Amino acid sequence: MSMLEQYGLLLGLIVGTVGFVLSLFVLARIVGKTRQEPGKDVPATAGQLSRDPVWVRYHARYYGYALLFLAFDMEMAYMYPWAVVYKQVGLVALLDMGVFLAILFLGLLYGWSQGALRRQ
């Protein structure tokens, strides 16, 4: 299969899955209908509407990790092509990436020492 055909197949899988789920919805609709009754649509908060709005700003207490995560996630984008040619290039590749990873790891250690790795 060519690349384009492969992606076409994956697109087909997505469309097929959506179709399958929609057919399940139709099946459920045939079995029975949802009746609109008062109080039924209250979210699961002990039967009462919550006092405060739910869609508020949420304190992401792990933001220190999240910033480090961004750095590491970008690094992984470089790691995959490197990993494929690693054996061909040999020791040079190990040293190149070793320096890169060492700097990144030092960054992790620095963040750790500054208290980034805790629930704030």
Next chain:
Amino acid sequence: MTTVLLLLLLAVGAYLVAVLEDWTVSGRFRLTAPVLAGIALLGRESIVPRKPDRIFFEVAPFLLLISAILAAAVVPLTPDLIITDMATGALFINAALVYVLVALLMAGWGPDGAYAMIGGWRFLGQLIAYAMLIVMPITAVVMRAESLLTTQVVVSQAGVWNIIYQPLGFILFFIAAMALAFLPPFDLTTSKGELAGGVEAEYAGVRLAVFRLGRLALIITLAAATVIFYLGGWQGPLLPPWAWSTIKILAVTTIMLLAGRYMPRIREADLLAWCWMLGIPLALLNILLVGVLVLVFP
């Protein structure tokens, strides 16, 4: 043809996961229980909460199932039995599985319910913890295979399976895979006890059925991914390839389901601390060790 067969196998696998999960929870082996539960869910009313973000609420179950199926598309059961052997297969599994996070966040935000919202945010914290432990061990696997083709990854393990070649990577990947599939002990995002089901809380009827189906497909896909990355895929003596794949995938699934039953649940804050202070240094060490091993024993 292969595609249809593999999708059927995925459905059977998801069904077996449901049976096995029921067995690990209740101690009874009931082959019909998931069918009955599925019919019951289809028969129930599928209530929509009063002020939902309708698009997020409706799309989330679709997205969970789609991400599991797309990841399963690049997992080979035998050399020929694979939906599409992409040149970027090992990376594509990551790419597809990231949408699990998106689906769960949408399911958390969409219904405008407090418990669902907390469940969704918890999973975001969990992603920041486990994500690196999925991609870094896979990098080490790819270094040995010299290819992102998943079939090539399996072929590269002909002599020694990766579980022996890089045991550290296997342990990290296995734990991260459990966190990705929000299996116990990492199931606080859908916890029954204190969040009334977390992101599942506002779903009912057919929508909940699709959501749960997506989760089951995700578990079997991750078990299959573990098998092809670390347990030599279809390779093994005497029995035909498909039999080895089946045995290994079911064994890994059972271990995944059983392991969490005997551990306390882990909060996302603790998981973050463990993963970043211990897991990621170990994952980097694993890459270094495999790098040396690959050069010394080519």
